[in-house]
Amino acid sequence: MKQVDVIVLGAGAAGLMAAIEAARRGRRVVVVDHAAKAGEKIRISGGGRCNFTNLGIAADRFLSKNPRFALSALKRYTQWDFIARLDAAGIGWHEKTLGQLFCDGSAKEVVALLLADLAAAGGELWLSCAVGDVRRAGAGFIIETARGPMGAASVIVATGGKSIPKMGATGFGYQLAERFGLPLVETRPALVPLTFAEQELSWIAPLAGVALPARVGFGRSSFDEAVLFTHRGLSGPAILQISSYWREGQAISLDLCPGVDLGAVLRAAKQDNGRALLRSHLARLVPEKLARHIEADLGMEAPMGTLSNVALERVATRLRTWSLMPVGSEGYRTAEVTLGGVDTDALDARTMEAKGVPGLYFVGEVVDVTGWLGGYNFQWAWSSGWAAGQVA
CATH class of the missing domain: 2.40.30.10 (Translation factors)
Structure with a gap:
């Protein structure tokens, strides 16, 4: 059985960010996703130009049972940090309206940057690989995948919400949270x-x-x-x-x-x-x-x-x-995000780790944190993924 330090479930914005940060710390990381391509929501966002963040990040622009929960991650990895990341990679961007930032070129540049950073840090990416059971095994976890079981000290759940099911969205992350005894806030389509x-x-x-x-x-x-x-x-x-x-x-x-x-x-x-x-x-x-x-x-x-x-x-x-x-x-079919999700009361705001389940983390849209339209949800993905990646 393959043994790693961190397995990340989901190769979207939050999952890739978490994997990169963990791998840069020298952790052995594998990202697993049932989709055929990584970062598909990044690719289609902003009309193909990726509205990757917003200049006006503030707590009152996020919906949650506890809107202030997001502040710890958002303040430690800010919009300026992600902008600097794009600048260093030579990816041009511009402000459109209301603080919304878009790539000058294609959103594919952002996906390519994340994948390059993951590879450079030594992380692995398993696409078209379904995930089955996730269970405790001693101090770590065993994850059943289409490529066979894998052991990991930490699991980062970045499976997203239910929005846009034609792109492979499922409720897997919510089911996994419940399996480990974490409460959920009722989910519903948002930005729809x-x-x-x-x-x-x-x-x-x-x-x-x-x-x-x-x-x-x-x-x-x-x-x-x-x-x-x-x-x-x-x-x-x-x-x-x-x-x-x-x-x-x-x-x-x-x-x-x-x-x-x-x-x-x-x-x-x-x-x-x-x-x-x-x-x-x-x-x-x-x-x-x-x-x-x-x-x-x-x-x-x-x-x-x-x-x-x-x-x-x-x-x-x-x-x-x-x-x-x-x-x-119009429902999840056209909703840009899912409102609700894993209750923030069950998570550590600084690390995104599940309270009472050491080594299990939830990041991005699967968490009960939903931003306004205009780059806020991407910034939450970058920030929450970064936070988990520092400790997982």
């Missing part, structure tokens, strides 16, 4: 488009393809980013963000003209040019297709001069305080 019942969908679907800047809110949380109308409901960055906070049976709010006193704007437009149609003025603020849709829906296809100020206020209210009741989301 929202769907609606026929009543709302009949209004939304004709606008499929229309996108505009908006403010989307739920409870005390709101996001000012783009909203995209689709045949199934609503998507776009603002919707993906609020999906992590939204819960079934409750409404979200949409402001399609944030920061604009729309009632005053329309009254002034009526005064300036009463012969113009409502859609002509609305189209200066929102896409023309949406302007026409609003005009027809409210039955205001008439010159502005014939519309009362009360009617114009109805238009403003419709665009600025639109309450919508989602019936669900």
